Amino acid sequence: MMSQEQNDLITRVGPGTAAGEVLRRYWQPAALSEELVGARPVVPVRLLGEDLVLFRDNEGELGLISRQCPHRGADMAFGRCEDNGLRCPFHGWHFDRNGQCVEQPGEPEGSQMYKNIKAKSYPVVEKNGMIFAYMGPGLPPALPNFDCFAAPDTHVFAFKGLWECNWLQAMEVGIDPVHASFLHRFLQDEDPSEGYGKQFRDKAADTDIPMTQVLREYPRPEINVEETDYGMRIISLRHLDNGRTHVRITNQVFPEAICIPMSNEMTITQWHVPIDDENCYWYSMFTSFGNPVNKSLMREQRLQEHRLPDYAPLKNKQNNYGYDPDEQEKLTYTGMGLDINVHDQWAVESMGSIQDRTQEHLGKSDVAISRYRRMLMKAIKAVEENNDDELPMWNGALNVEEIRGPLSIDAIGDTDTWQDAWKEADTKRRAACEWPAEL
Incomplete structure (x- = not known):
């Protein structure tokens, strides 16, 4: 037997939890490659209690970013996969695969605000039909x-x-x-x-x-x-x-x-x-x-x-x-x-x-x-x-x-x-x- 406190310690995985912080220091499977097959390679991912969206850009590279748009929180799982990134349908804000905002088409001409806007993003790698994400601090470890x-x-x-x-x-x-x-x-x-x-x-x-x-x-x-x-x-x-x-x-x-x-x-x-x-x-x-x-x-x-x-x-x-x-x-x-x-x-x-x-x-x-x-x-x-x-x-x-x-x-x-x-x-x-x- 163990105490309830110990059981919570080793089972809870959200941000800031003890076991969650351990798991975040390892590559985690996030999706199957087959989930991104088709005309619109975008799929929502819920991983370690976090809501994310995974997509493949026009160059075939993968991005994993927050599911909520940093502007007003709209769902990026419905984003437009275009212009080598993901664009929010709410106001057209455009994000690259690293989560960096690269365009705000509704803002005044010449605005540089987009340079300071970045959605949460995580590194991803693809191996033999599976896509892995690293959600921890610093540089990810090598894959064995x-x-x-x-x-x-x-x-x-x-x-x-x-x-x-x-x-x-x-x-x-x-x-x-x-x-x-x-x-x-x-x-x-x-x-x-x-x-x-x-x-x-x-x-x-x-x-x-x-x-x-x-x-x-x-x-x-x-x-x-x-x-x-x-x-x-x-x-x-x-x-x-x-x-x-x-x-x-x-x-x-x-x-x-x-x-x-x-x-x-x-x-x-x-x-x-x-x-x-x-x-x-x-x-x-x-x-x-x-x-x-x-x-x-x-x-x-x-x-x-x-x-x-x-x-x-x-x-x-x-x-x-x-x-x-x-x-x-x-x-x-x-x-x-x-x-x-x-x-x-x-x-x-x-x-x-x-x-x-x-x-x-x-x-x-x-x-x-x-x-x-x-x-x-x-x-x-x-x-x-x-x-x-x-x-x-x-x-x-x-x-x-x-x-x-x-x-x-x-x-x-x-x-x-x-x-x-x-x-x-x-x-x-x-x-x-x-x-x-x-x-």
């Missing part, structure tokens, strides 16, 4: 050389989904290895050959055993947590009955991302990005170490579960997440269909908009969650004391661009030598990769 960034665009598929809950409980489900054996339990095993683009549908590495069977039959993993330069490595060991051990390597990427294996050839890097205190988006980059990603198929699969333009899930609390008691008896542990995103969504939204951690009771299997919260509290203290260089993966002695991976994989090896099995499996996967994927 993660696989999802190092891979060519052909091998990465980006998507997002809306969850109606606080970012922290959304992230914490991804660093909980035990829940997969229950929340994502399938009572029948699908044909793994039909599982492209779906998590836990592969066979366990170098076996004919479906991953769904491994998770179902071995629900008590031994969990080890190691702190790393990017956050934490979580090692889950499921000791099989034949002297072999299934090893699953997942990661917490500070401050609010995870990197996990999706299949034998694909990983998922997923950020849990606060819209505000009570809503978040998950942003995922699916990275292939094998063939180029079939983006059209994966997008089609996702759009069967989500609506546009807000990427909200079709199954939600209003329709009980599609719950079917007959299915719960015969097919899935939840009775909520075969998409595990829906299972996670139900779990984290059912906790309430902001989980009341004053009432929780963590067990030994929650070791990664406990370690992460301590890491976050340490980061909050570092920011409060103006010691940003002590933050994980920031601008201190560490060269951020040298951070690679993180290694995320499922492997099976002899129980006595499991420490080597996952490293050897990753080395083999990277050696066969079509793009440079050295760690």
Whole structure:
């Protein structure tokens, strides 16, 4: 359990809040590139409790500025994307991608007032179908050389989904290895050959055993947590009955991302990005170490579960997440269909908009969650004391661009030598990769 004061400290993200100031020191996913496709590349963005508007100018460059016009507060999401910037329809004030006002056509001839008008703006970068914003002080840190960034665009598929809950409980489900054996339990095993683009549908590495069977039959993993330069490595060991051990390597990427294996050839890097205190988006980059990603198929699969333009899930609390008691008896542990995103969504939204951690009771299997919260509290203290260089993966002695991976994989090896099995499996996967994927 924790106090209400502590819970507020680690969950609230608006300007000036403790956790919000930590998150603002890292690049945050702000939108998908596909949201700016079309004749008018302008999209409203609500991020860390701030209302912004993202646009692409005539030169193809991106701008992220305040949604409220500095003149009279009109909504710039309805701005005219013209003259290499964004123009407010109210009085024609024109802003470039850095938020600088460059024209006030209604002011007296020769007025220089525009030179002193600047909308709030944030730096943005675009990587493999995702647009990131830096909302913190000073110059932004470098991006790490993660696989999802190092891979060519052909091998990465980006998507997002809306969850109606606080970012922290959304992230914490991804660093909980035990829940997969229950929340994502399938009572029948699908044909793994039909599982492209779906998590836990592969066979366990170098076996004919479906991953769904491994998770179902071995629900008590031994969990080890190691702190790393990017956050934490979580090692889950499921000791099989034949002297072999299934090893699953997942990661917490500070401050609010995870990197996990999706299949034998694909990983998922997923950020849990606060819209505000009570809503978040998950942003995922699916990275292939094998063939180029079939983006059209994966997008089609996702759009069967989500609506546009807000990427909200079709199954939600209003329709009980599609719950079917007959299915719960015969097919899935939840009775909520075969998409595990829906299972996670139900779990984290059912906790309430902001989980009341004053009432929780963590067990030994929650070791990664406990370690992460301590890491976050340490980061909050570092920011409060103006010691940003002590933050994980920031601008201190560490060269951020040298951070690679993180290694995320499922492997099976002899129980006595499991420490080597996952490293050897990753080395083999990277050696066969079509793009440079050295760690």
